Amino acid sequence: MDRSLYIVVEGPVGVGKTTLAKILASRFGGNMVAEPVEENPFLASFYADREKHAFQAQLFFLLSRFQQQALHQPDLFHQVTVSDYLFAKDRIFAALNLGRQEMALYDRVYSLLRPRVAKPDLVVYLQARLDVLQARIRKRGREFEKAFDPDYLARIASTYNDYFFHYDETPLLVINTSDIDLAANEADQDAIVQLVRRHRKGVQHYIPRGST
Numbered sequence: 001m002d003r004s005l006y007i008v009v010e011g012p013v014g015v016g017k018t019t020l021a022k023i024l025a026s027r028f029g030g031n032m033v034a035e036p037v038e039e040n041p042f043l044a045s046f047y048a049d050r051e052k053h054a055f056q057a058q059l060f061f062l063l064s065r066f067q068q069q070a071l072h073q074p075d076l077f078h079q080v081t082v083s084d085y086l087f088a089k090d091r092i093f094a095a096l097n098l099g100r101q102e103m104a105l106y107d108r109v110y111s112l113l114r115p116r117v118a119k120p121d122l123v124v125y126l127q128a129r130l131d132v133l134q135a136r137i138r139k140r141g142r143e144f145e146k147a148f149d150p151d152y153l154a155r156i157a158s159t160y161n162d163y164f165f166h167y168d169e170t171p172l173l174v175i176n177t178s179d180i181d182l183a184a185n186e187a188d189q190d191a192i193v194q195l196v197r198r199h200r201k202g203v204q205h206y207i208p209r210g211s212t
Helices: 019-028 044-047 051-075 089-097 098-115 130-140 150-165 185-198
Strands: 007-008 029-033 080-081 120-129 172-176 204-208
Touching: 007 019, 019 029, 019 051, 019 080, 019 120, 019 185, 051 089, 051 098, 089 098, 089 150, 120 150, 120 185, 130 150, 172 185, 185 204
Parallel strands: 007 080, 007 120, 029 080, 120 172, 172 204
Antiparallel strands: none
C-alpha cells in the first residue's frame, strides 16, 4: 500500500460510509477524516423545514468541509488518508436543496474553494436499496434523522447514482452493500479491503455473491 494514498468513501445517507472508512483506515494504518455532520447547528431545523433552512445548512457544510479538507491536506503526502466524504458531495446536496438564486450564490463560493481541495487517488462509492438505507438510518438513532423523509432519501440515492454514472475524475470502485454487513462480517470486510488494495484505474463494480 502506497504511504501517500488518499481514499474517499462516498454514498447516500445511511449506506455505511463512516463504517467502511474506519475499517480502511485501521487496516492500512492510516489517518481517518470523518465528516462533521452533527456539528452543523442548522441541520435539525433543515430536516424540519428543508426549504426554509437549506441555504444556511448548506453554506455551513461547505465551509466546514473545506476547512477540514484543507487542514488534512498536508497528511496526504505522508500516509494513507481515508475520508468518509468527497468534497464534491456538498454540491450534490446543494443542487438538491437550493433554489435557483441561492444556487447561483452558492456556486460562486464553491468555485473559489473547489480548486484548493486535493483530488483522491480512489473513490469508493457505496450503494444500497432504499429499504436498507432506511433501516440503517433508524438503527443509528440520530435525533434529527428520526423523521427522515423517505421521498427525500430516494432523491438523494438517485442523484448519487446519476453523479457517479458520469464520474470520471479518479479511479472509482462501486460496491453494492445491500446484502453485506460491513460492521460485523469480517469476510465482507476482507473482500472489500482486497478490492481497494488492487484497484488503481478505471471503474470497477462489485456486487457480493447472493445480492439482489
